[in-house]
Amino acid sequence: MEASASSKIPIGYKFHPTDEELIHYLSCKANEEPLPCQGVVNDVFDLYSKEPSELFEGSEEKILYFFTKLKKKHEKGSRINRVTRIGNWKGQDKAKDIKDGGTGNAEGEERVIGMKRNFTYYVKSDPKKSGWSMTEYNLGGTNLKRAKIKDYVISQIKRQKQTEKEKEDAMEVAATGMQPPAEACNAIIEAIKPEVSVMRHKVTEPMVLQPEDCNDWLNDFAKTISPESRRNTREY
Known part of the structure; x- marks a missing residue:
């Protein structure tokens, strides 16, 4: 579970920050200063080593916030x-400035304090949107110049919305007693083990599939496999 259980927000309250407030949290983190409230933004050393569903494991929240450090594709590059x-x-737009509303200086002029950009998560084997979305917050302006650690960001990730097809699959599971898609996929893989070709997907080592990987082909595939064939057949 990535979501922290140590939040000090009083019962009955929700963490619903503005863009400017998130930049304040990020500035505190980047300068190794105490956060306004502990546990509401979770620390993840490498956000992109995990799938979105793993980040939400054990949490019922629809939106979670994470501190993470950005990694470059190449040491000398900027991507x-x-x-x-x-x-x-995948980025869905260009970065937009976040301004302080003119509260940070005597002249009352708005200053850029950070930036934000929206992203959508795609599964490599499926060109359709998965439903997971993220807004990434970066420091900007004088905030970035004075930051001790400049590669920290806050990622706001919204939980995947259930599609109509997934709702139909869930109703079928409830009606027939079948396992949920991801569990059923993994049960099949566990039964037939490595070196099996499953609908042109070569499995070379034990793996865990997410529901978004299974929904497109599980139902048709599962109906063709009997318990005996799972034990005795190595390639379908």
């Missing part, structure tokens, strides 16, 4: 690597 094991986060 950021946002590729996960089975997918990647």
